[in-house]
Amino acid sequence: MRDVAVIGVGKTAFGVFPDRDLRSLAVEAGEKALKNAHVAPGQIESFYLGNFAGPSFVGQNHLAPYVSTALGIQGVPATRIEAACASSGSAFYHAWSEVASGVNDIVMVVGVEKMTSQPTAKVSEILAEAGDCSGEMRAGNTFASLFAMIARRHMHDFGTKKEHLASVAVKNHANGALNPDAHMRKVITLEQAMKGKPIADPLNIYDCSLISDGAAAVILAPLERAREFSDKPVRILGIAQASDWVALDQKDDITTFPAVRRAGEKAYKMAGVTASDIQFAELHDCFTIAEIIAMEDLGFVPRGKGGPYVFDGHTTRAGERPVNASGGLKAKGHPVGATGVAQIFDLVQQIRCEAGDRQVPKHSVGLAENLGGSGGTCVVTILGAA
């Protein structure tokens, strides 16, 4: 297998854009990535689109050629991958695989979702289709209620407190406030975060990520060719995709995600690093409890210790291991199909020292964790300076 590098990235702002359709967002991100990589559309040899629910949100399916042709990419394989909230993380994994194995050299991945044209109740219903609709969703669950059960059990088993959850929100909002492309640039206090409007107890509105429109794009090439295109290539040190039950009720223990553990272990092994080598991370904080559990499953902290670790400030931008310096799904926004590639975008910005006010001090080795549903899919990627 060949070493693979990111040679270009692009991203739209995340937010509520009533005047923008799915394709225009995807094309904007894609064109920025092409420009960033100094690559022409005709040089792209294979195209991947990560999208969760375009048909349900905007009535458009068959999305890969729908986007690729609009970018001027013609004839080559154009493939849409759907893996719930890990759709574009999975698309990135398959693009990496194609370059690493020598099938193609220059491969593009775009992640996109246009969510805000639907009313919130309908959005919740569409998101719920990423759970097991034959059981848990038929019983009335939404993702907020599933993650509320996870949070409650984590509190019961490990003594995690609402203050711990709230501290994730406070940190990520503080980071997002510095991100010009974030959906919500609003600093909040711990008191505010504790007193948010209840959603599914113990989760309140500040424990939940945002419903956003947006797109992100990345272009990959073999590391040995990377400097033909970019003077700041970023290397993929490790990457893995793993799967597990979609339904929460099939799991032995709902306070840990086997797919995250497995993807993390495989990515660490491939990169030849351990959790302690990870200097900063973008973790899938669809709900505050998810960031806490991700840190535990990835070995950043022992099981049950994630809450206090955040609360004590170790994951702020100035802390020992910054997490979600971008603002995370919580404040940067969570256009579902864009999130996986947007995490890669954020790691690349940090590694290239282009993160502006959000720049973290140690930025040579970063990790992205992209979770699908309540753990049915996970993709873990470790990037480093080339």
Place this chain on the structure above:
Amino acid sequence: MRDVAVIGVGKTAFGVFPDRDLRSLAVEAGEKALKNAHVAPGQIESFYLGNFAGPSFVGQNHLAPYVSTALGIQGVPATRIEAACASSGSAFYHAWSEVASGVNDIVMVVGVEKMTSQPTAKVSEILAEAGDCSGEMRAGNTFASLFAMIARRHMHDFGTKKEHLASVAVKNHANGALNPDAHMRKVITLEQAMKGKPIADPLNIYDCSLISDGAAAVILAPLERAREFSDKPVRILGIAQASDWVALDQKDDITTFPAVRRAGEKAYKMAGVTASDIQFAELHDCFTIAEIIAMEDLGFVPRGKGGPYVFDGHTTRAGERPVNASGGLKAKGHPVGATGVAQIFDLVQQIRCEAGDRQVPKHSVGLAENLGGSGGTCVVTILGAA
């Protein structure tokens, strides 16, 4: 790149199954393929699911781990691919790529669609999402009306007649009547086929494929390991995926599909064969005109000559080049996401000499063409005896 073989196949009957859900169909096909390949679920190293519109048809998304875990496949990458009617053809292409390039050895692909729980008008609406919803579909087109325009133009440019279209239906119904798993086992006469209920002139009900439930599965391995699992492995001689505009109105000429031509050329080149070496084929007859154009784009006949070629009997089971001996989408049925892998199933049955009453005389080299939408995606696969 390594040579790759099909080591096992499985398929459900196609039809209307009100008592079966999407997952049970996918699991039935998958378990049959595992048994056929003598492979245990724990040996599968990567899993692909081809599905077009599970969320819209049955309210379930995040479909790959939803199916793979039910098959006892845990932990490994489980990836859903959507490419309209070419969803499982594309999934098969990516599975081939993974084995050919050495990323994994034993890879499974399941294609599935559960369509009949929705009323026909709703099915048409969901299918229309594979077209360009911002233009052609907003103008009121369905796929039947798009292919009607294609047929009308083909008639105008080349003198193709309604009798030619009808002869595709007559042939495929005759074949389907011999297929115990076909959705519609009904022999029809040319007169009947000419006088079907109008759908979108010049297409009538007999020019249109069926709305079906069903699933198909296939397991791949490196050719060098194939006989560990199967005494009848089938070799992938050539394969390619290509893309083009999703919207018909973007194309210079609607009587030919550039994605089919390109995928065909690449697959022929990889296999080291020409069109004249193809002994039999499964072509994507979503509408009768599509089978005629596919024969032209793949070089079976010169442009404009597809209609007379069928009408003169050259593609019957006893003809010089049998096409859709399975009954095709027309009579076997067209559960959209299952179709690409079902075509592979049919080629494998013929090459293994297991096609019963439908067995064609020359069956060493067969071709499958799986079309997405009105030509936005195409996957062409050439299989041969190992």
